[in-house]
Amino acid sequence: MKSIMYEQIKAISENEKDLIANLSNISACLNEHLKDINWVGFYLMKEGELVLGPFQGKVACIRIPIGKGVCGSAVKERKVLRIDDVHQFKGHIACDGASNSEIVLPIYKNDEVVAVLDIDSPLFNRFSSEDEKILSEITDYIGHLF
DSSP states (O other): OOOHHHHHHHHHHTTOOOHHHHHHHHHHHHHHHOSSOSEEEEEEEETTEEEEEEEEESOOOSEEETTSHHHHHHHHHTSOEEESOGGGSTTOOOSSTTOOEEEEEEEEETTEEEEEEEEEESSTTOOOHHHHHHHHHHHHHHHTTO
16 A cells, blocks of 8 residues: 555646656655655756755755765665764765754666655654655656656
8 A cells, every 4th residue: 555645746746747846746745744854855867966856945965976975875876775873974965964864765767867865854763664665665656757
């Protein structure tokens, strides 16, 4: 059974073709439903680097090289990174000093990373394996919107 967030995201995006409009609404939906987060949004792959896309939260880094920070590392390693304490992550890029944990999920289209979903929390150990499972279902769906 899909989560309520998944069902709402699908309902608001399935008949809309504009990627930015969809990602904007998806970030707002995630921000509304997820507790204890302080940033949620997307970085889009453009010309070999991640570029800031639609998000909810404080001003963020605009460009992230592949392999740098949690987002760039998730792309390079092609896997979800769930970081319980970002201060222990070598090379962490701190856009908001209040962030203490983070989850980054690559988004794929035709087996190519096209974006990442990045979520930060002021709490340590905020993201569970259950969160990862729910968010992975959502990012699998988002890949079809590209």
